[in-house]
Amino acid sequence: MSDAPRYSAEHVLRYDYRRSLGPVLARFFTELRDQKILGTQAPDGRVFVPPVEYDPETGEALDELIEVGPAGTVTSWAWVHEPRAQHPFDRPFAWALIQLDGATTSLVHAVDADGPEAMKTGMRVKPRWSAERIGQIRDIECFEPEGA
Amino acid sequence: MRDVAILSFAQTPYKRRESERTEVQMVLSVVTDAVEKSGLPKSDIGFTCSGSSDYLAGQSFAFVGAIDGLGAWPPIAESHVEMDGAWALYEAWIKIQTGMCNTALAFSFGRASMGSLPETLNMQLDPYTLGPLGIDSISMAALQARAWLDQDNHTERQMAEVAVRSRKNALNNPDAQLKGDFEVEKLLSEPYLIEPLHKHDCPPITDGANAVVIAAADAVPSGANPVWIRGIDHRIEPHQPGFRDLTQSPSTKLAGEKAGATRLDIAELHAPFTHQELILRDALGLDDDVRINPSGGALAANPMMVAGLTRMGEACREIWAGRAKRALAHATSGHCLQQNLVCVLEGD
Amino acid sequence: MSEEKSEVKAIVTPTKLVYQFSAIGSHAEFLKAISEGKLVGERCPSCKKVYCPPRGICPRCGVETPEKVDIDDKGTVTTYCIVRVPSENIDLKLPYCAANILLDRSDMPIMALIQECPAEDVRIGMRVEAIWAPEEDWGPTMENIRYFRPIDEPDVPTEEMGDWY
Amino acid sequence: MAERCAVIGVGQTRHESKRIDVSQVGLVREAALRALEDAELSWTDIDAVVIGKAPDLFEGVMMPELFLADALGCSGKPMLRVHTAGSVGGSTAIVAASLVEAGVHERVLTVSYEKQSESNAMWALTIRMPFQQGIVAGAGGFFAPLIRSYMRRSKAPEDTGIRVALKDRLNALKNPYAHLKFPDVDFDQIASSPMLWDPIRYLETCPSSDGACAMVLSSEKPAKQASKTPAWVHATSMRTEPTMFAGRDQVNPQAGKDAAKDLYAKAGITDPRKQIDCAEIYVPFSWFEPMWLENLGFAPEGEGWKMTYEGATALDGDMPINMSGGVLSSNPIGASGMLRFAEAANQVRGEAGEHQVDGAKVALGHAYGGGSQYFSMWIVGAEPR
Structure with a gap:
């Protein structure tokens, strides 16, 4: 056993990564800035949101983008009672999987609701847009219950 | 295929914080121990493969220093996967199948206590549409748990029962971190961590290292107690949680079929969250007479990058103790059971 | 637009x-x-x-x-390079000499700065000593040794440097 | 070995300092698709994928293979992620070859990449842990003293490094994928380029690139059915030693010598300079060419520089080295090793284009990493062995 004093220090790994997007994500984020949500349509009609450059099942290239939503249906959700520093809100909120109208798949995002009792699988939600949109996933500030 | 057996397993005691030994000292201790127990001289080990993650250590090339714990002199045939040690074992098994070596060592290590693991694991997500949301690993698992609860009248009680059984089983595991007799009612009355997950549904944060030595049939030393790898396979699924049915684990099912996961006495499932055990049991078609996680599983100790390979070790322990003849060991990687490995083990 | x-x-x-x-x-x-x-x-x-x-x-x-x-805090230069390019996270005046120094009684070189002589004058085999920061600045770091400087001792012949030559 | 293995498809991206036209997904797909096209296969023909890259901190994604899996058609398939420092591109190819040689899979796609422009490699490589001291930055500061040791030991003429760089930079002009191309490059331009980590000059060092490389490896039957000539894997080898220990020879590391010895024994090579037609070796700083020529047994110890000097390593020499322009011309770190292995394969397939060595039948691909401590290498041939 060591009798040395304990040397302990914070180590911070911080970097602002700059990510180039390629054609599909570039269009997705560009349109998001204009409050439009795009998905990738496969030849058999499946629509992937967020959009992908390829079929996640087969790897085949896909390039047809169509508009979906903006509203959708919650397919699963989780209530955050005590947000972490990285979370989008500093008050309790929900994470949800949201199947936007016209999409085959679900998107992960935050839902601002009054409490866990206000959340339900199958509920309808719509996006609340950020005031300052720069072309990124957080241009959607969150989703909120339809009619709220 | 060559018959290959696990000869030995070694681990550090799994704990919340390993404050006495550095990573390299942890590696040295488990490697020395595993090699000694294998009955093979160290110089006979034909291939070495390790599993670890730079992000756990907070620096690039963190695995390079671990070499220092191997006594890699003269130089050794060696490789590394940025994955759980279970996949290091898979690569080692492959190497023996090529015939290029007859024995191999696989080891893994992780010191998750250095960082904030749920936030570190955010870095595992698609960096364009998922990572920037700031979602953590427990929240991701909670989305999966809700989807599971929404199905077939599943209940939080079933999940709590998994926690209670795991931590009770862990009472028999001297190296486990979380153990004890808990009551389902009491657990369910405690507040949610991320609803619908309670604290008991989630794994502890753990530091640890482990190692196994494997050998082809013709290289098993006399006096050894080999546990044969009857099948091993792994599969991956799409990354986006919303692109999959989170209540199913088709990759586990497929890997289980390929590995021949039938006629089992026990199964060591790498299920960091309670509901994931239930999804995995379903995927593998494990009925009630298969004992699940006699070690306590990942709910009793979950050293990142190490917990998967631990399942193989724990399955071997059951076989060595004569409590099982044929066992399944499973490892998972990524969020919401994205990637899964199944290994079927059998005593001599 | x-x-x-x-x-x-x-x-x-x-x-x-x-x-x-x-x-x-x-x-x-x-x-x-x-x-x-x-x-x-x-x-x-x-x-x-x-x-x-x-x-x-x-x-x-x-x-x-x-x-x-x-x-000991004296040693021998086993090899070195002269850094002439600036880099992130490192705040030193260019050019400077970074040397592998085999400390007396140790068998593995450390990397350290050589100062108090032109970088071009550094030689393999050169004897050097540590210059420590003022004691009040000492902390739990190798940076307590600010740098090494040449000392007036004959160079170590390369054949006596064994493995490190 | 249970099964023979061959390279039946090779693909790589354009390498540039910033591939801002693609995402990480697009980058790996570009290389993978070219390898699939070269092999005349589609995603569904692939049984498993092995992916390699250098530190996750470069792109800021932990285990990025998890999100890249979809893009590489991995759904429902096995995927492995290899990381062995700078040698990773080579060891990734070796792991992929092992899957075939083990008889576990018939066709394996292997991909390696780096998209360094998402961050800054110098930052990622110079992260200081608490209580550590920062003296030199990046790989140059680490390797320059070793080069000085080599110069002293071998008494090589001081312009050896310049000659290597000139040869590689001229070769790069024949490679459509190469990152750095200096159409008017000559001896004086390299000699007068600034010293960075003396004795390493700017034009004697590698760039920082975005890029990817991919190969399709297959067992014997698909290889014999392929319409293009396959490159048969004759032997692979990997060796590792600790970064530092008392008495370690960092200039001519034992791990490299042992790997080469093992490799030649497996491939039936007794005189590498005679029996190997050309080699792509991992030379991030020009002086490493003579150092590795010795380490690989192409020249006696202390005499590697003579091969450079005599022109033996030129494209028209008797032992062409780094026909593609090498790491000095393109360096997407995680892919750099695989690019060496792929170039060796393309040479024996007769698919190397303008930098094809006439009649190359046996070629060596080589990579190293860490503090010259990880080595991976393979020998490929136009005929099965």
Whole structure:
């Protein structure tokens, strides 16, 4: 056993990564800035949101983008009672999987609701847009219950 | 295929914080121990493969220093996967199948206590549409748990029962971190961590290292107690949680079929969250007479990058103790059971 | 056309992870010694070689190294380079000489700065000594040794540098 | 070995300092698709994928293979992620070959990449842990003293490094994928380029690139059915030693010598300079060419520089080295090793284009990493062995 004093220090790994997007994500984020949500349509009609450059099942290239939503249906959700520093809100909120109208798949995002009792699988939600949109996933500030 | 057996397993005691030994000292201790127990001289080990993650250590090339714990002199045939040690074992098994070596060592290590693991694991997500949301690993698992609860009248009680059984089983595991007799009612009355997950549904944060030595049939030393790898396979699924049915684990099912996961006495499932055990049991078609996680599983100790390979070790322990003849060991990687490995083990 | 109408081609994703790093075992003991102005190493029980800074193990033999050895703050340059390019995270005036220095009584070189002589005058085999920061600035870091400087001793012939030549 | 293995498809991206036209997904797909097209296969023909890259901190994604899996058609398939420092591109190819040689899979896609422009490699490589001291930055500061040791030991003429760089930079002009191309490059331009980490000059060092490389490896039957000539894997080898220990020879590391010895024994090579037609070796700083020529046994110790000097390593020499322009011309770190292995394969397939060595039948691909401590290498041939 060591009798040395304990040397302990914070180590911070911080970097602002700059990510180039390629054609599909570039269009997705560009349109998001204009409050439009795009998905990738496969030849058999499946629509992937967020959009992908390829079929996640087969790897085949896909390039047809169509508009979906903006509203959708919650397919699963989780209530955050005590947000972490990285979370989008500093008050309790929900994470949800949201199947936007016209999409085959679900998107992960935050839902601002009054409490866990206000959340339900199958509920309808719509996006609340950020005031300052720069072309990124957080241009959607969150989703909120339809009619709220 | 060559018959290959696990000869030995070694681990550090799994704990919340390993404050006495550095990573390299942890590696040295488990490697020395595993090699000694294998009955093979160290110089006979034909291939070495390790599993670890730079992000756990907070620096690039963190695995390079671990070499220092191997006594890699003269130089050794060696490789590394940025994955759980279970996949290091898979690569080692492959190497023996090529015939290029007859024995191999696989080891893994992780010191998750250095960082904030749920936030570190955010870095595992698609960096364009998922990572920037700031979602953590427990929240991701909670989305999966809700989807599971929404199905077939599943209940939080079933999940709590998994926690209670795991931590009770862990009472028999001297190296486990979380153990004890808990009551389902009491657990369910405690507040949610991320609803619908309670604290008991989630794994502890753990530091640890482990190692196994494997050998082809013709290289098993006399006096050894080999546990044969009857099948091993792994599969991956799409990354986006919303692109999959989170209540199913088709990759586990497929890997289980390929590995021949039938006629089992026990199964060591790498299920960091309670509901994931239930999804995995379903995927593998494990009925009630298969004992699940006699070690306590990942709910009793979950050293990142190490917990998967631990399942193989724990399955071997059951076989060595004569409590099982044929066992399944499973490892998972990524969020919401994205990637899964199944290994079927059998005593001599 | 206004700027915001241009296509979004890239996103910036800030990342910040906070770790708590603790020095353990030999590393902590080394830091304690250096914060008192001393260098300590460890001898391998198997190959008898001495490591400073120590790591608690001998990488060659793969065994623990419990025996402590006091190390001198003088040594010999085994090789070096002259850095003429600036880089992030390092704040030193260019050009400077970074040398591999084999400390007396240790068997493995450390990398350190050579100052108080033109970088071009540094030679393989040159004898050097540590220049420590003022004692009040000492902390648990190798940075207590600000740099090494030449001393008036004959160069070590390369044939006597054994493995490191 | 249970099964023979061959390279039946090779693909790589354009290498540039910033591939801002693609995402990480697009980058790996570009290389993978070219390898699939070269092999005349589609995603569904692939049984498993092995992916390699250098530190995750470069792109800021932990285990990025998890999100890249979809893009590489991995759904429902096995995927492995290899990381062995700078040698990773080579060891990734070796792991992929092992899957075939083990008889576990018939066709394996292997991909390696780096998109360094998402961050800054110098930052990622110079992260200081608490209580550590920062003296030199990046790989140059680490390797320059070793080069100085080599110069002293071998008494090589001081312009050896310049000659290597000139040869590689001229070769790069024949490679459509190469990152750095200096159409008017000559001896004086390299000699007068600034010293960075003396004795390493700017034009004697590698760039920082975005890029990817991919190969399709297959067992014997698909290889014999392929319409293009396959490159048969004759032998692979990997060796590792600790970064530092008392008495370690960092200039001519034992791990490299042992790997080469093992490799030649497996491939039936007794005189590498005679029996190997050309080699792509991992030379991030020009002086490493003579150092590795010795380490690989192409020249006696202390005499590697003579091969450079005599022109033996030129494209028209008797032992062409780094026909593609090498790491000095393109360096997407995680892919750099695989690019060496792929170039060796393309040479024996007769698919190397303008930098084809006439009649190359046996070629060596080589990679190293860490503090010259990880080595991976393979020998490929136009005929099965």
